[in-house]
Amino acid sequence: MARALKGPSARRAAVSLRDPMAPRLFRVRRLRWETADVATFDLEPSGRPHPCGFAPGQFNMLYVFGVGEVPISISGDPGAPMQFVHTVHQVSVVTSALCRLSRGTTLGVRGPFGVGWPMAEAQGQDLVLVAGGIGLAPLRSVLCELVRHRERYGRIALLYGTRSPEDLLYRQELERWRGRVDLEVHVTVDRAAPEWRGHVGVVTTLVRRVAMDPAKTLAMVCGPEVMMRFALQELQKHGLPPGRIFLSMERNMHCGIGLCGHCQYGPIFVCRDGPVVRADRLAAWFGKREV
Amino acid sequence: MRKGGPMDPSPSTPSPLVTIERRDIPALFQALTARGYQVVGPTVRDGAIVYDRLAGPDDLPAGWTEVQDAAQYRLARRRDQALFGYAVGPRSWKSLLLPPESCLWRGRRTTAGFEPIKELTPPPRCALLGVRPCDLKALEILDTVFLNGPFADHGYAQRRERLFIVAVHCTQPGGTCFCASMGTGPHAAGGYDLAWTEVVGPSRHYFVAEIGTARGAAVLREVPSAPATAVEREAAACRVTDAAAKMGRTVETANLPALLDRRLEHPRWDDVAARCLACGNCTSVCPTCFCAAVTDVTDLTGGRAERRRTWDSCFTLGFSYIHGGSVRVSAKARYRQWLLHKFDTWQAQFGTFGCVGCGRCITWCPAGIDVTEELRALRAAPPTPPEMTQEAPHAHP
Amino acid sequence: MHTLETFLAQHPFFAGMAPHQLQWLAACASNVRFEAGTYLFHEGDAANHFYAIRQGQVALEIVAPGFEPITIETLEQGDILGWSWLVPPYTKQFDARAVDHVVALAFDAACFRAKCEQDPALGYELLKRFARLIGQRLQATRLQLLDVYGTRP
Numbered sequence: 001m002a003r004a005l006k007g008p009s010a011r012r013a014a015v016s017l018r019d020p021m022a023p024r025l026f027r028v029r030r031l032r033w034e035t036a037d038v039a040t041f042d043l044e045p046s047g048r049p050h051p052c053g054f055a056p057g058q059f060n061m062l063y064v065f066g067v068g069e070v071p072i073s074i075s076g077d078p079g080a081p082m083q084f085v086h087t088v089h090q091v092s093v094v095t096s097a098l099c100r101l102s103r104g105t106t107l108g109v110r111g112p113f114g115v116g117w118p119m120a121e122a123q124g125q126d127l128v129l130v131a132g133g134i135g136l137a138p139l140r141s142v143l144c145e146l147v148r149h150r151e152r153y154g155r156i157a158l159l160y161g162t163r164s165p166e167d168l169l170y171r172q173e174l175e176r177w178r179g180r181v182d183l184e185v186h187v188t189v190d191r192a193a194p195e196w197r198g199h200v201g202v203v204t205t206l207v208r209r210v211a212m213d214p215a216k217t218l219a220m221v222c223g224p225e226v227m228m229r230f231a232l233q234e235l236q237k238h239g240l241p242p243g244r245i246f247l248s249m250e251r252n253m254h255c256g257i258g259l260c261g262h263c264q265y266g267p268i269f270v271c272r273d274g275p276v277v278r279a280d281r282l283a284a285w286f287g288k289r290e291v
Numbered sequence: 292m293r294k295g296g297p298m299d300p301s302p303s304t305p306s307p308l309v310t311i312e313r314r315d316i317p318a319l320f321q322a323l324t325a326r327g328y329q330v331v332g333p334t335v336r337d338g339a340i341v342y343d344r345l346a347g348p349d350d351l352p353a354g355w356t357e358v359q360d361a362a363q364y365r366l367a368r369r370r371d372q373a374l375f376g377y378a379v380g381p382r383s384w385k386s387l388l389l390p391p392e393s394c395l396w397r398g399r400r401t402t403a404g405f406e407p408i409k410e411l412t413p414p415p416r417c418a419l420l421g422v423r424p425c426d427l428k429a430l431e432i433l434d435t436v437f438l439n440g441p442f443a444d445h446g447y448a449q450r451r452e453r454l455f456i457v458a459v460h461c462t463q464p465g466g467t468c469f470c471a472s473m474g475t476g477p478h479a480a481g482g483y484d485l486a487w488t489e490v491v492g493p494s495r496h497y498f499v500a501e502i503g504t505a506r507g508a509a510v511l512r513e514v515p516s517a518p519a520t521a522v523e524r525e526a527a528a529c530r531v532t533d534a535a536a537k538m539g540r541t542v543e544t545a546n547l548p549a550l551l552d553r554r555l556e557h558p559r560w561d562d563v564a565a566r567c568l569a570c571g572n573c574t575s576v577c578p579t580c581f582c583a584a585v586t587d588v589t590d591l592t593g594g595r596a597e598r599r600r601t602w603d604s605c606f607t608l609g610f611s612y613i614h615g616g617s618v619r620v621s622a623k624a625r626y627r628q629w630l631l632h633k634f635d636t637w638q639a640q641f642g643t644f645g646c647v648g649c650g651r652c653i654t655w656c657p658a659g660i661d662v663t664e665e666l667r668a669l670r671a672a673p674p675t676p677p678e679m680t681q682e683a684p685h686a687h688p
Numbered sequence: 689m690h691t692l693e694t695f696l697a698q699h700p701f702f703a704g705m706a707p708h709q710l711q712w713l714a715a716c717a718s719n720v721r722f723e724a725g726t727y728l729f730h731e732g733d734a735a736n737h738f739y740a741i742r743q744g745q746v747a748l749e750i751v752a753p754g755f756e757p758i759t760i761e762t763l764e765q766g767d768i769l770g771w772s773w774l775v776p777p778y779t780k781q782f783d784a785r786a787v788d789h790v791v792a793l794a795f796d797a798a799c800f801r802a803k804c805e806q807d808p809a810l811g812y813e814l815l816k817r818f819a820r821l822i823g824q825r826l827q828a829t830r831l832q833l834l835d836v837y838g839t840r841p
Contacts, residue, residue: 007652013354019396019445019596020442021395021396021444021445021585022407023396023398025404025405025406027404046404050353054768060405063587064594064717065398065400065405065589066400066406066587066589066596067584067587068586068587069587069598070768081440090617091614105404106403106404107404107406108398108405131836132836133836133837134837162837163837163838164837167837172526183292183416188762190832190835190837191758191759191760191832192758192759193756193757193759194747194749194757194759194785196759197787197788198762199743199762199764200747200748200759200760200762201761201762201828201832202831202832204828204831205828206826212327223836223837224836224837226831226834226836227836230827242449250613251611251613252610252612252613253610254583254584254585255585256443257438257440257441258440258442258661259437259442259444259580259581259583260582260583260584260585260603261582261583261598261603261605262353262584262603262611263611264605264628264632264636266636267632267639267640268639268640269640270719272440272441273640277367282553284552284553285555288555288556289553289556290538290618290619290620290621290623290624291618291619291624291628291735
């Protein structure tokens with residue numbers, strides 16, 4: 001009767017024994033604005049410093065006292081584990097309140113929760129990372145890990161699309177990654193002024209620019225669901241089967257620990273069996289309306 | 292065998308059956324209250340049999356039964372004085388484990404930021420008197436969700452430890468019952484401290500009881516009882532067997548999840564959506580529905596904040612709200628989500644069905660929507676052509 | 689011409705066309721170069737050519753009065769530029785600017801139209817390929833229209 005916990009459970013970081021609904025106290029160490037409405041936070045524990053271990057692709061529930069809680073992917077470098085890094089898009093009451101916090105302010109953190117990207121399976125493989133908009137945030141952790149242990153992986157390509165040049169995230173890092181000869185980085189925007197000298201067009205148009213051997217490639221896709229749907233189609237057109245494509249799903253979350261029911265997507269709880277899911281697991285459901 | 296949970300596993304050899312006379316039921320109440328339990332059980336109120344605190348055996352619905360059908364519930368008088376001669380009413384036991392409203396966390400603002408306020412009020416110890424096998428299975432299902440997942444619910448665990456369960460094997464199934472089809476009744480398989488079958492004859496009224504745990508045995512020692520005779524055992528057993536044949540509804544469960552996976556876009560959903568009011572009654576009365584909203588509130592000064600959990604329903608429009616809109620906008624999508632969760636995706640998530648066959652959703656749906664009927668219609672109709680040719684769904688890991 | 693034919697035979701857009709058709713294509717093609725910042729064509733120009741880009745990047749732009757020019761798509765090595773030569777009134781729909789130094793094969797469109805009228809088999813082969821190209825562009829444009837990265841009001 002017991003639900004088998006095979007592959008995905010191996011991608012969870014250690015589970016905390018404390019009450020998972022009670023926030024831990026953290027404070028803002030640094031805040032920098034990536035764009036007009038997106039900010040990146042470095043958070044450190046309020047009390048004694050302690051390691052903030054996580055797996056790339058996991059998320060925290062961030063709590064602003066008296067305002068509310070919101071799930072945000074962890075964007076930090078797994079190799080720099082004494083803090084949590086989060087990139088927040090200002091779109092709601094809670095995220096706006098988050099973006100109004102200043103250095104030293106206390107906030108609550110619950111997590112890390114969820115199943116992350118398949119870093120173990122990725123070893124020895126060629127990797128294609130497809131990021132749309134804020135979807136680059138959870139993939140940043142992956143890139144940091146890949147770069148730290150570059151010799152463990154084959155060819156690596158990052159395909160990043162966003163709305164316009166003004167919406168680019170992690171510009172300095174993007175430049176550093178583009179500068180490396182052992183990484184392929186393609187950036188595109190949906191529209192641009194003539195000064196922009198890069199690609200213009202949707203991110204799916206970048207897929208054909210990557211030479212892919214489907215038998216030894218894994219793809220990690222993150223972005224708005226409709227963009228992931230088209231990226232999935234495009235990758236499959238280039239021979240990649242759904243069993244080699246990983247998506248980061250998103251649904252309404254309240255508890256973050258699989259006990260409130262809100263984030264259900266067909267057979268999975270996005271917070272507990274995701275957010276990272278292998279595409280073939282959702283075959284019957286992905287793309288169906290109002291699921 | 293259920294893992295974890297606070298109940299000791301039932302002894303591998305069946306415990307001897309004992310007989311308790313009707314006149315000795317007050318002794319059971321005394322034994323329970325002496326141990327600090329609040330006795331909670333069925334009682335008549337507002338035209339229904341609900342679960343509430345019982346002051347004594349006189350609060351039990353002696354001589355009452357229910358007449359249930361789709362969108363119909365009424366009480367009726369029995370010809371005898373049976374204490375448990377009915378099925379299940381609109382309430383279930385989940386409100387004792389998952390209160391409709393509870394506080395998860397409190398904090399207060401400080402100069403440095405904020406800090407938690409620790410207030411410890413242990414939950415009361417409750418003895419549940421008259422738990423039906425379907426509801427017992429529902430408790431087992433909730434245990435799987437709240438105790439055996441990657442994260443356990445601390446409040447649930449506390450409340451669960453403090454429950455004493457007296458189960459009653461069913462002899463009078465209701466018009467909407469289908470526990471036999473779901474494999475959850477009318478006989479309770481385990482997970483109780485004590486369980487009994489009520490036998491009401493022309494000259495005798497007694498209970499044939501079995502012990503489930505050491506705790507149950509200790510309580511029973513304070514209640515007059517005698518080893519059950521062969522005649523008494525037979526009388527009890529055949530009443531339960533008869534009940535299995537008198538179910539109001541049936542469901543074919545073979546291959547149900549795989550079948551439903553291939554009918555996500557079937558026209559039957561439009562059919563039921565035309566009738567469904569998305570009122571959420573079904574989720575309210577269902578003994579396994581556990582969806583809850585987590586909200587953060589603050590007092591007027593903003594100095595104290597609380598995190599609260601309240602019952603929620605997947606039938607509300609806001610349930611699936613994300614990025615400025617809801618994913619499941621239509622009532623059709625929301626009904627589909629609920630039915631598929633109970634009979635399809637619950638298997639992938641927790642390894643069992645989410646439905647125990649209690650029939651409450653059928654009785655309490657104002658539109659009289661019958662899940663057994665919907666499932667029958669979905670099974671009978673072929674999948675739509677696109678879904679017929681799609682790859683077989685990935686086996687749920 | 690021989691090297692041009694080989695180039696065309698290996699180009700994914702023309703893959704599968706018969707050798708005599710490729711010969712004919714090569715005969716109508718010439719190498720062209722554009723300095724960075726110059727325009728291959730402007731909106732409204734007669735569609736006299738379509739291009740296979742061999743090197744560099746071309747930006748498709750729209751200009752509206754009162755607005756800065758917006759780049760709506762960029763094309764690069766391997767891409768085909770221009771399909772309005774197939775459809776009356778045979779005029780260009782956008783401006784095309786060389787972002788950097790561009791080398792391309794330019795195909796004489798007027799010559800093509802005449803030849804396709806005479807040789808329907810050739811016309812059909814080209815039409816199939818351009819239909820797929822236009823379909824891909826349409827799909828990509830619709831995705832851009834969705835503005836998936838924008839926030840809802």
